[in-house]
Amino acid sequence: MVASCFLRKCLTALAGLLLLSFGSLAASQIEDQTEQFFRSGHTNNWAVLVCTSRFWFNYRHVANTLSVYRSVKRLGIPDSHIVLMLADDMACNPRNPKPATVFSHKNMELNVYGDDVEVDYRSYEVTVENFLRVLTGRIPPSTPRSKRLLSDDRSNILIYMTGHGGNGFLKFQDSEEITNIELADAFEQMWQKRRYNELLFIIDTCQGASMYERFYSPNIMALASSQVGEDSLSHQPDPAIGVHLMDRYTFYVLEFLEEINPASQTNMNDLFQVCPKSLCVSTPGHRTDLFQRDPKNVLITDFFGSVRKVEITTETIRLQPDLGNMESRNQS
Amino acid sequence: MGLLSDPVRRRALARLVLRLNAPLWALPVAWLERTMRSVGLEVYTQSFSRKLPFPDETRERYMVAGTNVYGILRAPRAASTESLVLTVPCGPDSANSQAVGLLLALAAHFRGQIYWAKDIIFLVTEQDLLGTEAWLEAYHDTNVTGMQSSPLQGRAGAIQAALALELSSDVVTSLDVAVEGLNGQLPNLDLLNLFQTFCQKGGLLCTLQGKLQPQDWTSVDGPLQGLQTLLLMTLQQASGRPHGAHGLFLRYRVEALTIRGINSFRQYKYDLVAVGKALEGMFRKLNHLLERLHQSFFFYVLPALSRFVSIGLYMPAAGFLLLVLGLKALELWMQLHEAGAGPQEAGGASGPGPPLPPAQSVGLASLVAPLLISQAMGLALYVLPVLGQHVATQHFPVAEAEAVVLTLLAIYAAGLALPHSTHRVMSAQAPDRGWMALKLVALIYLALQLACVALTNFSLGFLLAATMVPAAALTHPCGPRPLYAALLVLTSPAATLLGCLFLWRELQEAPLSLAEGWQLFLAALAQGVLDHHTYGALLFPLLALGLYPCWLLFWNVLFWK
Numbered sequence: 001m002v003a004s005c006f007l008r009k010c011l012t013a014l015a016g017l018l019l020l021s022f023g024s025l026a027a028s029q030i031e032d033q034t035e036q037f038f039r040s041g042h043t044n045n046w047a048v049l050v051c052t053s054r055f056w057f058n059y060r061h062v063a064n065t066l067s068v069y070r071s072v073k074r075l076g077i078p079d080s081h082i083v084l085m086l087a088d089d090m091a092c093n094p095r096n097p098k099p100a101t102v103f104s105h106k107n108m109e110l111n112v113y114g115d116d117v118e119v120d121y122r123s124y125e126v127t128v129e130n131f132l133r134v135l136t137g138r139i140p141p142s143t144p145r146s147k148r149l150l151s152d153d154r155s156n157i158l159i160y161m162t163g164h165g166g167n168g169f170l171k172f173q174d175s176e177e178i179t180n181i182e183l184a185d186a187f188e189q190m191w192q193k194r195r196y197n198e199l200l201f202i203i204d205t206c207q208g209a210s211m212y213e214r215f216y217s218p219n220i221m222a223l224a225s226s227q228v229g230e231d232s233l234s235h236q237p238d239p240a241i242g243v244h245l246m247d248r249y250t251f252y253v254l255e256f257l258e259e260i261n262p263a264s265q266t267n268m269n270d271l272f273q274v275c276p277k278s279l280c281v282s283t284p285g286h287r288t289d290l291f292q293r294d295p296k297n298v299l300i301t302d303f304f305g306s307v308r309k310v311e312i313t314t315e316t317i318r319l320q321p322d323l324g325n326m327e328s329r330n331q332s
Numbered sequence: 333m334g335l336l337s338d339p340v341r342r343r344a345l346a347r348l349v350l351r352l353n354a355p356l357w358a359l360p361v362a363w364l365e366r367t368m369r370s371v372g373l374e375v376y377t378q379s380f381s382r383k384l385p386f387p388d389e390t391r392e393r394y395m396v397a398g399t400n401v402y403g404i405l406r407a408p409r410a411a412s413t414e415s416l417v418l419t420v421p422c423g424p425d426s427a428n429s430q431a432v433g434l435l436l437a438l439a440a441h442f443r444g445q446i447y448w449a450k451d452i453i454f455l456v457t458e459q460d461l462l463g464t465e466a467w468l469e470a471y472h473d474t475n476v477t478g479m480q481s482s483p484l485q486g487r488a489g490a491i492q493a494a495l496a497l498e499l500s501s502d503v504v505t506s507l508d509v510a511v512e513g514l515n516g517q518l519p520n521l522d523l524l525n526l527f528q529t530f531c532q533k534g535g536l537l538c539t540l541q542g543k544l545q546p547q548d549w550t551s552v553d554g555p556l557q558g559l560q561t562l563l564l565m566t567l568q569q570a571s572g573r574p575h576g577a578h579g580l581f582l583r584y585r586v587e588a589l590t591i592r593g594i595n596s597f598r599q600y601k602y603d604l605v606a607v608g609k610a611l612e613g614m615f616r617k618l619n620h621l622l623e624r625l626h627q628s629f630f631f632y633v634l635p636a637l638s639r640f641v642s643i644g645l646y647m648p649a650a651g652f653l654l655l656v657l658g659l660k661a662l663e664l665w666m667q668l669h670e671a672g673a674g675p676q677e678a679g680g681a682s683g684p685g686p687p688l689p690p691a692q693s694v695g696l697a698s699l700v701a702p703l704l705i706s707q708a709m710g711l712a713l714y715v716l717p718v719l720g721q722h723v724a725t726q727h728f729p730v731a732e733a734e735a736v737v738l739t740l741l742a743i744y745a746a747g748l749a750l751p752h753s754t755h756r757v758m759s760a761q762a763p764d765r766g767w768m769a770l771k772l773v774a775l776i777y778l779a780l781q782l783a784c785v786a787l788t789n790f791s792l793g794f795l796l797a798a799t800m801v802p803a804a805a806l807t808h809p810c811g812p813r814p815l816y817a818a819l820l821v822l823t824s825p826a827a828t829l830l831g832c833l834f835l836w837r838e839l840q841e842a843p844l845s846l847a848e849g850w851q852l853f854l855a856a857l858a859q860g861v862l863d864h865h866t867y868g869a870l871l872f873p874l875l876a877l878g879l880y881p882c883w884l885l886f887w888n889v890l891f892w893k
Contacts, residue, residue: 056449056620094410094449095620242447242616 052163054088075305165205225249226282373403380466380481398458423460513579516789558635706884751891
């Protein structure tokens with residue numbers, strides 16, 4: 001009699017232990033899920049896409065910018081969160097034998113101009129002053145909303161620039177330049193005004209790596225199409241249109257981005273491998289020392305897409321404030 | 333029995349008279365208008381007329397009248413603010429009909445494309461460059477040369493670039509390009525580079541100054557050929573003549589080239605399709621531009637199509653030559669001051685002498701007379717030949733053109749007798765040092781003129797400097813007078829012109845005998861005066877009003893008593 005009582009007690013204790021362990025396992029799964037939810041600190045995405053050169057034979061720079069615009073829109077960033085600056089009009093240029101189109105490949109498969117492009121800064125409005133005002137937010141009160149970068153401290157911003165550049169500068173419109181120091185200072189202003197959470201800077205110009213050498217603000221990752229002393233080359237000329245259609249680096253980036261969909265888990269390390277020297281002739285470079293997260297944990301869609309995080313759960317979750325993160329933000 | 337009693341002779345005379353009254357060759361204006369209109373261009377005509385200052389013997393014309401025909405291809409989607417010009421100059425001695433055919437074919441082809449951002453003007457001019465000048469003046473609403481032309485009915489915006497085409501036959505063995513324009517102006521080097529790129533792409537044989545491109549630059553042959561091409565370009569640029577219709581466009585800052593199709597004895601011949609493709613490529617590239625051509629050099633000399641010497645490299649040479657004149661002038665200035673100081677000290681030591689040594693005041697007065705007289709001779713050289721041609725033809729059995737040239741030579745030679753006359757005008761008190769002051773003024777005058785000329789037309793400035801500077805620096809009244817006189821005469825502007833003509837034909841591998849050279853020299857003098865009156869070329873007034881008086885001053889210095 002006593003033995004069966006003891007056995008029953010042991011069984012209940014065992015059952016209780018198992019239930020507790022399962023419960024704790026389930027609880028840790030919920031916690032993992034919630035960890036995943038707050039893995040990246042951003043809640044909204046912005047993109048600033050700049051093409052700085054005019055003239056018909058710089059068709060490829062506009063095509064570069066429009067390809068990134070197309071990818072970014074396709075992956076979910078709406079026009080209201082994209083500031084598109086094009087220094088010249090190629091689609092409606094009287095020299096364009098295929099009006100209202102901008103092609104990225106000589107087979108003319110992909111018209112990157114599309115049907116619903118919204119250019120925010122056009123033609124002579126693309127100046128160094130306007131670009132810096134957009135970044136830092138020092139904009140006259142009469143500026144329309146579509147021309148503003150209304151980012152906050154939880155925004156991930158993608159900044160893509162293309163044009164003609166050199167060691168330490170990027171040429172705007174054949175008449176002025178922005179230096180790497182100015183750009184670094186602009187990003188520091190953005191950091192101090194809490195205008196970004198994380199920033200991805202991509203540049204496709206000659207000697208592009210010189211433009212990210214001087215960055216000193218945290219949470220910036222940078223990619224460039226060529227090192228200092230190297231030229232970024234264009235991809236192919238098209239005899240019908242009469243100009244080079246795209247630059248090599250952005251051509252292969254576009255090819256890579258066409259494979260990405262909003263649910264893909266591809267990370268930044270794959271982007272760093274795009275366009276090796278054998279294809280690009282120049283050596284693409286990147287800089288991650290200012291970035292806090294490990295690039296392999298950073299998804300492409302963290303910057304190129306606007307992925308709304310929705311998790312459906314029936315459990316109750318108690319959220320703890322992340323004191324460590326908040327302290328670091330208040331200190332810096 | 334007179335000339336007109338024989339009916340056969342009467343008929344022959346009537347036909348001759350009819351022939352002389354009717355032009356020998358005229359542009360088929362109506363046909364051109366119809367054809368251009370059928371291609372789809374907007375067609376307009378312009379008539380012009382001009383009476384030349386004296387009959388042009390080489391082209392046999394005096395009262396010139398003609399009609400230009402031009403068609404405008406409007407850009408389909410642009411605002412007609414800019415245009416490109418393809419022009420074919422036609423004339424009685426070079427009908428250029430193959431080029432007109434190519435122009436019409438290109439117009440038909442261009443009309444079918446939608447990528448033109450600039451209007452294209454297809455211009456056919458009559459009477460060679462006179463028609464081109466009339467059209468350009470009417471287009472830009474100026475009147476620089478006294479041409480009477482009807483105003484243009486149709487315009488197409490600011491002209492960005494122009495190409496002039498001259499073809500002698502429908503097969504072409506090589507394409508020759510001419511860059512030198514009126515008064516030595518040159519188009520932007522980018523336009524020449526454009527032509528050279530399309531020659532290479534199309535596999536066409538292209539020549540510069542009629543010479544092939546040297547292939548081998550490592551041995552002596554390449555640089556030697558380059559030197560010949562460079563000398564030819566220098567001589568052509570120095571002459572200041574427009575060597576093709578493009579030369580007149582340059583005055584309005586329109587970059588232009590003349591492309592000549594040469595048919596010579598070579599094995600490989602190109603048909604007009606190849607030439608047309610090159611022209612189409614050039615026009616398409618010019619269409620891509622948003623701004624005028626301004627990135628490359630405007631001042632250069634070319635040893636080959638793919639090589640150039642920029643102004644930064646060649647200007648120091650002219651600078652050093654003119655420095656010789658400056659240093660000589662400085663030396664004379666110091667000698668004058670020393671000599672002036674000498675008698676002053678002597679005067680001061682001996683007693684209260686006159687405040688200014690009398691030598692200096694006499695020096696100034698003795699300078700004015702030679703200056704005025706030599707400038708008057710220059711003015712006579714400029715004005716008298718054309719003004720006095722009718723008087724000359726009345727008294728001597730010569731034609732008007734010959735009268736002009738002979739008057740030129742006569743006044744030029746009369747200048748040589750000047751020193752004897754000026755010495756009679758001036759008092760016998762001309763002191764020994766007076767020649768130094770005159771030479772000083774002459775040296776500075778020459779240096780200033782040559783510097784100004786070298787800046788705008790480097791070849792002319794350098795050529796004149798290279799010949800006149802040694803003689804001018806060496807001139808001295810004491811010393812072997814006949815030797816110095818010979819040197820000065822041999823480096824005078826007219827002798828330089830004669831020498832350059834011989835050198836030019838030598839470099840073109842068609843050397844002249846002395847008699848032929850003299851005939852060519854006379855023809856060149858007449859052409860120089862005509863170019864000045866019809867196109868505004870500045871070589872004749874520069875030589876007559878600027879360099880000849882300066883040279884006369886040195887002649888005066890040499891024969892100073």
